[in-house]
Amino acid sequence: MTFFSFTLLYWFLYFTKLTIKSIGRMFVINDMNSANYGACPECDLLINLAQPIIGDKVHCPRCGFLLAHPRKKSIEHTFSLSIAGLILFFPANLLPMMGIEVMGESTNGVLFSGVMALFNKNMWPVAIIVFLASILFPLVHILLSLLISGHLYFNRSNRYLTCWMRWMQHLDEWVMLEVYMLGIIVACVKLMALAQVEFGWGLYAFIALLIITGMLTSKLDNELFWRRIGQLNKEHNN
Amino acid sequence: MKQGFIRCHDCGNLVKIVDKFSQCPRCDSHLHSRSPYSLQRTAAFLISGILLYIPANVFPIMTVDQFGVGEPHTIMGGIIELIDSNMLPIALLVLVASILVPLFKLIGLSLLLLSVYFRWQINARFWTVMYRIIAFVGRWSMLDIFIISILVDLVNLGGVAQIIAGPAAIAFAAVVILTMFAAKNFDPRLLWDNQQNL
Incomplete structure (x- = not known):
């Protein structure tokens, strides 16, 4: 019960x-210069991140770390x-x-x-x-x-x-x-x-x-x- | 780091290096290109963990007291008794959580430390995955401590039956906590820094 x-x-x-x-505000893209770039926290690879689609999983191409997993x-x-x-x-x-x-x-x-x-x-x-x-x-x-x-x-x-x-x-x-x-x-x-x-x-x-x-x-x-x-x-x- | 950026270790913001002691504009935490004193801290926690692993396995972890007759159990003894009383799956679970996982963590972290210290040319991706497993699996070793806490509380029937925690419980809890700290302080990016041919 x-x-x-x-x-x-x-x-x-x-x-x-x-x-x-x-x-509506959730999907506002950050206006900073380096906003589209990110570094992998486990291997420090510099990555150009596209805005990931909701529900997608983004892995680091070099070490396989789960970078982003945006949820609805x-x-x-x-x-x-x-x-x-x-x-x-x-x-x-x-x-x-x-x-x-x-x-x-x-x-x-x-x-x-x-x-x-x-x-x-x-x-x-x-x-x-x-x-x-x-x-x-x-x-x-x-x-x-x-x-x-x-x-x-x-x-x-x-x-x-x-x-x-x-x-x-x-x-x-x-x-x-x-x-x-x-x-x-x-x-x-x-x-x-x-x-x-x-x-x-x-x-x-x-x-x-x-x-x-x-x-x-x-x-x-x-x-x-x-x-x-x-x-x-x-x-x-x- | 080579490109002149530092990733903030708290909020993941990528910041351009301006001066040596700068702060993250988003979350105000201090910026470090690598975790500070990663190797030293990990080594310190790891060595104390290894030393405490010995008393954790030698001394009794709990004493089952039935009708005034007490028999102390070590971690291994408890598992053997579970196997004897036909509870193989549970015995395997406890075996994995309280003997294999701490051992795997201690050996794995020592290997990671040695490989960074001596700049071994290794498959960095594989070792990073190993680090990730070590960091994930660490908390499950607390299983034995929780079991003891539940059993000590419930089985407290005066003269009939009583379970008393032994000195190994403290040592074992310390091993788990120390190895968790060690894993947290280790910076896997150091593995990648040493590789010449990426």
Whole structure:
């Protein structure tokens, strides 16, 4: 039910394009001199980039690096997905994920209780890493993408935009929800032999959050975002 | 770089080199033609990673305590037990994520560093692809750490059964984090700089 309602919300936001202006502005070509040139980040080959068609993949001819993969309505999708992700974040963290029952005794856990359990057993370095990778970084990543895409969607300029964007790019690698999901699966299989495993609503919310963040990272077009941020800042300074 | 342009490493903007310490006009970050001290930083993270890989495999990673009788497991021991209890796919998954991937990363990054340092004439495209795989696969090694966090939390039934994390967990987490930093600091463009016949 939860997941269904959030997909509904996502499609609602997708279909109600509040400002038609912003779509037109997405295809504005940068007016800088070197705009059509780019360098491959992995082999530094200087490339004359044509404006790629939406949905196309552009690879570096020398090393094969994926240079650009522009997506349809990247800003709108990112905005709506990050709202859905932010809402889903709370049930995924607060509702119990799963529990086990052995000989009448039962326990259940949420994301944070795993961190606390490690913390209480003098494993605080591991606890901190798990906390960062599975709770704090996903939250910050969703918040930052919400802020950035919100500003771009409503054409607002902010002097912290570049700073946020940089942080979001660096954080991207440290959001490990999908690894955590695999961890849950393996832990379940291990526990099945010992005890009866029960799943809670938190797990379903977590899976939905995982799908949303996956879609978010695939929809996010860094190149377009930077270009728009550059434009906004230039307009703001003039 | 030869043509007098620098690619901003944060926003990908191509900027003409004006003076030595210039900033990107779009995102204000400092411009470097190559990641600064790439080799030194990668080597530092990599060596600490290699050293910590030994305690991560020697010491027990968790202790399964049933009815007061505890048996400590190393990473390998846990996999062998999974195979014994007929869970081969899961055992393979854990084997790949927590033994093969860190090993592959450590060896691969050392080879990349050596090839840049000694200016080996190599197939740069192939090695760049290898770097890309190393950088992508790194985060999946965190699997074992997450499994421990879930198990320690759930299996906490007082006297009946209890799982306690061992000292190898810290070492293993450190290996994963350090190799991720090492991969992030390595600049694959250095591979291409050394090639004479492109």
